[in-house]
Amino acid sequence: MNAAVPLSALLDARQVWRGRAPEVPAGDQPTGWCALDAVLPAGGWPEASLSEILLPVDGVGELRLVLPTLARLTQGRRHVVIVSPPYAPCVAGWRQQGVDMRRVEIVAAGEKDVLWATEQCLRSGSCAAVLAWPLHADDRALRRLQVAAVTGQSLAFVFRDRSHLSNASPAALRLELEALPRPQIWVRKCRGGAVPAQPVPLARFAH
16 A cells, blocks of 8 residues: 655655646736626727626616726827716716826717717727717617727727616627625626626725
8 A cells, every 4th residue: 555645745846737727817908997807708898899787777886897997098098988978977086086087078969879979989990988878779789889899999888777688789798787785796798708607796896
């Protein structure tokens, strides 16, 4: 019978392969939240793609989620367009979070024109990111936004009611923001990787 050999001795003798946990990729478009970047295949927002953020109701932290990205882009002298937000952005608060408001444009569009305006801004190639809150957007409309984001090499963010979760979506990334019983984010779809089984608690977000 062979004598037991301490594992530490085998490791020291390099007779046992020691695996390493895979490193989280450094994304070209980090979200600004380490906990979220760690579970996304690209290490951040998918480049030149549509990200769909599903909400239980407007105003539950969806802008808090994207403000680090807006700050990074505008500080890099890149332009951001916001199409028909449900509430007027708090300029002082955004500035406090590092957003250069000189590079933020707000487009007021009627509901029938929200998707058209968003698509045109994305296709222009002059916007680093475009945010929109369309009330009615079918699969075909979202696909047009995805194609426009690729064409203009822009980040597209669409905020929608989570009742649309049961519908298929062409978005490269789909997140569901949950407010109760605790603030957290579920990754419902992520191109290029498996969907995480657990939500990302907002309370543990760290820049």
